[in-house]
Amino acid sequence: MKRLMGIINLHNSKDVLWELTRGRPLAAVPFAGRYRLIDFALSNMINSGITTVGMLMQGNYRSLMDHLRSGKEWDLARKREGLFLLPPIAGIQPENGVPNDLSAFQSNLDYLQNSRQSHVVISGGSMIANINFSQAFDIHVAKGADISIIYKELPEMDRYPYSSMIEMDEHGRVIDMEINPARARYSNLSLEMYIMKKSLLAELVDSASARGGINFLRDALMKNIASLKVYGIRYTGYLAHLMSIRSYYRHSMELLQPAIWRELFFANGLIYTKIKDEAPTKYNYCAKTSNSIIANGCVLEGTIENSIIFRGVKIHKGAVVRNSIIMQNSEICAGATLENMICDKNVQISAGKCLIAEPHYPMVISKGSLL
DSSP states (O other): OTTEEEEEEOOOOTTTTTTTSSSSOGGGOEETTTEETHHHHHHHHHHTTOOEEEEEOOSOOHHHHHHHTTSGGGTOOOSSSEEEEEOOOTTOOOBTTBOOOHHHHHHTHHHHHHSSOSEEEEEOSSEEOOOOHHHHHHHHHHHTOSEEEEEEEOOGGGOOSSSEEEEEOTTSBEEEEEESOSSOSOSEEEEEEEEEEHHHHHHHHHHHHHTTOOOIIIIIIGGGTTTSOEEEEEOOSOOEEOOSHHHHHHHHHHTTSHHHHHHHHHBTBOOOOOOOOOOOOEEOTTOEEESOEEOTTOEEOSEEESOEEOTTOEEOTTOEEESOEEOTTOEEOTTOEEESEEEOTTOEEOTTOEEEOBTTBOEEEOTTOBO
């Protein structure tokens, strides 16, 4: 794995999880009680033995920098190599919703060329999985592939719209790709994770940029499928693909199943996050909790059922929280009822308020709201 460096591409469409990404990048969206989405991509690389990671930033990334700090929690605060934050280019905006990430790659080619590794693994920020890239890299080398795409085969009922789907021949070679189809024809979902030589990446980026390309996947990778040996590497573990508030809510609720929790957080190594030294959660005598994930630093007096409660949340006496996600430092006052809700950080629900949404259409309360 000393031959492999990591690139995390955080350029996403602004429409992804819009209710939660108005003031933060997608990678900084809270998940599972005390994590952020970026924790999974970073932990996958560290657990795979990768010691240098470059992160292509996008938009308002202040909250992401606050979370990452020096990269110490992921063992990336090093004298040599470690974590590199690669800021976005001023004035570069998506075109018709298509991320202009090719310019980000182009402007950081010197970072690639100065690294000592020969290969690179590129990962996106919207896929949540626990993957060991060392196994995928061994398959990549054994096949003699120019590019390897990690994918997951999906049943027809679970195919995601507006995602990247690939089709392969009987030897596993990628022969076609669809980007953001409204109705997917293929069953293999690309996990936005690619392995290739560093020199090939630089060549593809430079060639696509010289021809007016703006998107790495469409203009640098997809247009070269026929001329390069592109192979798929199958992933069979748990995957959460966050493309909408409904998918965010559904995958969050799936974590209440112990088998899914164990697979996501322990299967191929631990998932690391920013450490906060807070007191354990205080359960008062009148608190009732069942089948819930509850982080530290909370004060609970009400009833919590089938919910995810982040750090520092206060739920007062007589309040009821069911099938909901309550993010950091929110407060649910006495007698309030929440069901099928997503409360962003620092939300306050006043006493006696009743908010109930449909199970398949959860309601989002914006960060800092007072209701």
